[in-house]
Amino acid sequence: KAGVTQTPRYLIKTRGQQVTLSCSPISGHRSVSWYQQTPGQGLQFLFEYFSETQRNKGNFPGRFSGRQFSNSRSEMNVSTLELGDSALYLCASSSQTGPYNEQFFGPGTRLTVL
Amino acid sequence: QKEVEQDPGPLSVPEGAIVSLNCTYSNSAFQYFMWYRQYSRKGPELLMYTYSSGNKEDGRFTAQVDKSSKYISLFIRDSQPSDSATYLCAMSGFKANSKLTFGKGITLSVRP
Numbered sequence: 261k262a263g264v265t266q267t268p269r270y271l272i273k274t275r276g277q278q279v280t281l282s283c284s285p286i287s288g289h290r291s292v293s294w295y296q297q298t299p300g301q302g303l304q305f306l307f308e309y310f311s312e313t314q315r316n317k318g319n320f321p322g323r324f325s326g327r328q329f330s331n332s333r334s335e336m337n338v339s340t341l342e343l344g345d346s347a348l349y350l351c352a353s354s355s356q357t358g359p360y361n362e363q364f365f366g367p368g369t370r371l372t373v374l
Numbered sequence: 375q376k377e378v379e380q381d382p383g384p385l386s387v388p389e390g391a392i393v394s395l396n397c398t399y400s401n402s403a404f405q406y407f408m409w410y411r412q413y414s415r416k417g418p419e420l421l422m423y424t425y426s427s428g429n430k431e432d433g434r435f436t437a438q439v440d441k442s443s444k445y446i447s448l449f450i451r452d453s454q455p456s457d458s459a460t461y462l463c464a465m466s467g468f469k470a471n472s473k474l475t476f477g478k479g480i481t482l483s484v485r486p
Contacts, residue, residue: 264417291471302380302478303418303462316473350417356470359425360406363474365417 262287264353264366272372278339281369285332285353291315292334293363294326297348306349309334310356338371346373377401380463380477388485393450397463397477400444404465404475407439409448412460412479421461422448453484 265284273279285292293316294306305318309328328334332353338345348370352363380397387393395409406425410418424430427441436449446465450457462479466472 293474295476303476305473305475308473310471315471352417354470358470360408360423361466361470361472361474362420362423365410365419367415367417 264351264364266349266351266366266369268369269367270370270372272374273341274374275341275343277341278337279341279371281336281338281349281351281371283334283336283351283353283366285334285351286355286364289353289355289364290332291354291356292328292332293352293354294334294336295350295352296320297350297368298346303350306336341373343373346371375400377475378463378465378477381480382478383480384483385480386483386485387453389453389455391453391484393453393457393482393484395448395450395461395463395480395482397446398444399446399465399475401465401475402444403467405468406466406472407437407446408464408466408474409435409437410462410464410476412462414459418462450482453482455484455486458482458484 291310293308308316326336348368350368352365408423409421411421412418422437430437434451438447460479463477
């Protein structure tokens with residue numbers, strides 16, 4: 261089975277721009293979660309989508325949004341980029357059929373905001 | 375107080391050492407406790423999970439959970455340079471759709 265894929269792997273943007281990141285989950289997984297990882301804050305939960313519906317949301321401003329398509333692929337959008345948005349953005353998929361929420365992570369998209 | 379606290383590190387040990395990584399938590403609802411390993415330029419991968427209190431062993435790795443103290447540990451025996459990575463603890467509630475809460479992670483370096 262192919263793992264979780266994320267595109268692009270690296271991205272450089274300037275302040276004020278917007279960006280869209282893409283995530284393809286493991287085949288059959290209907291849950292996709294997004295995280296922001298920085299050295300100072302660690303791994304912070306952004307939101308989770310399940311069957312095209314946002315089911316959980318972290319404590320991030322409205323500039324961060326996402327969506328999920330019928331094939332479970334997901335996109336994350338950040339508008340009006342700020343320097344502090346520079347981070348590794350990780351996507352994780354889960355089948356949620358087991359006893360616990362086992363998440364499989366992609367390699368991440370490294371976003372640099374100049 | 376954050377829900378999950380993890381020793382910040384970094385940690386550097388000689389090859390063959392026993393490594394102890396620890397996390398504390400405040401949310402009594404956490405039932406599943408996980409350790410993820412993240413190599414440089416990669417996403418985290420699940421190393422081990424434990425349900426409720428107790429120990430679990432997998433090769434050189436042992437996970438320990440003490441719910442009464444809200445304290446979890448990961449022990450690595452006979453550490454190898456290939457163990458050099460960032461280790462993150464994670465916790466969730468009882469249901470399969472429970473959100474995961476992660477510690478900040480600790481970077482371990484094993485010197486040959």
